[in-house]
Structure formats: C-alpha cells, structure tokens
Amino acid sequence: MLKDQQVGAVLPAQDIARARAYYSEKLGLEPENPDDDDNLQYKCGDGTGFFLYQTPNAGTARNTQMGWMVSDVAATVAELRDKGVTFEDYDFPGLKTENGIATMPDGSAAAWFLDTEGNILSLTQTG
Template identity: 85%
Template sequence: MLKDQQVAAVLPAQDLNRARAFYSEKLGLDPDNPEAEDNLQYTCGGGTGFLVYQTPNAGTAKNTQIGWMVSDVAATVAELRDKGVVFEDYDFPGLKTENGIATMPDGSAAAWFLDSEGNILSINQTG
C-alpha cells in the first residue's frame, strides 16, 4: 500500500525562527510556507521534503532523523563547513569518522551534524 508513495520527514524545533535561520543560512533552504507561524515546510530533490514544527521535545532524539543523498560527501562537508556547520565525530565499533566523514565497508560515506534545535541530520553518499 505505501511502498510506492513518497515519504517526508518531520522534525521538531523549540524555536521556529531559529530553525528557519539555520535551514536558510546554513543549508540554503527556504520554506514553502514562509508566512506560517506554526510549522515550516521544505521541498527537496525528487519531490521529497520535510516539515519542522514547534515543540519542547526538540533535540531529545539520539538518532539520525533525516538525511540527504549527495554525489560527493567530502565536497558537501567542505561547503557546509564554510557556512558554519559543525560535523560530529564518532568512534563506535564499525563506525569511525575521520575529519567528520565515515567510510563504510561497502564504500559509501556519511557525515552527521546537528541543526539549531539539536536534531541529528546526515549527508550520505553511495559507493
């Protein structure tokens, strides 16, 4: 029933204005509904998208909540760093980042960062 349908992520924000500024200034995204006061809706590639809504629960998840597929993780990390995005470093069994980027056994690469609300976001590249 749902396998052929598009999906969209939903992210929490404690402060929508702060989130709007982060997504615009750091990631180059502007909401589809700039006049809305209770949520921000963003459209990304291939008709995908996500919604940011206000809640005091923002930043409490300890897992990746949304990820973008890119053709070159290293180049995207460099571009986002130039805009002030700080990448996370991890050292877990089976996952270690170097300069903010993890290379997986299958040759894919990924990097993680936090948005202004403490949500864990990622960029991913297939091998």
C-alpha cells in the same frame, strides 16, 4: 501499499525562528510556507521534503532523524563547513569518522551534523 509512495521527514524545533534562520543561512533552504510561524514545510530533490514544527520536545532524539543523499560527501561537507556547519565525530564499533566523514561497510561515505534544535542530520554518498 506504501512502497511506491514518497516519504518525508517530520522534525521538531523548540524555536522555529531560530531553526528557519539555520536552514536558510547554513543549508540554503527556504520554506514553502514562509508566512507560518509554528511550522515550516521544505521541498528538496525529486519531490521529497520535510516538515519542521514547534514543540518543547525538540532535541531529545539521539538518532539520525533525516538525511540527504549526495553525490560527493567530502565536497558537500566542505561547502557546509564554509557556511559554519559543524560535523560530528564518532568512534563506535564499526563506525569511526575522520575529519567528520565515515567510510561505511559498503565503501560509501557518510557524515552527521546537528541543527540548532538538536536534530541529528546526515549526508550519505550515492553511487
């Protein structure tokens, strides 16, 4: 029933203006509804997107909440670092980052960063 349908993420933000500035300045994303002041809708590749809404509950999740599939994680990390994005370093059983990038069991690469609202976002290398 849902397997062929597009999906999108829903992310919380304590300060929607601060989040909007971060997503614009650091990630190069502009909302589809620029006049709204309590929620923002973003479109990304292949008809995907996400919704950011204001709530005091932002930043409480300790898991990855949304991720982008990219062709080159190292290049994307470097580009985002140049814009001031800080990547997380992890050292868990089965997952260790080096310079912010982990090599996954299947050989792909992944990296994680936090937005201004405490949401954990990821990059995963495709193919």
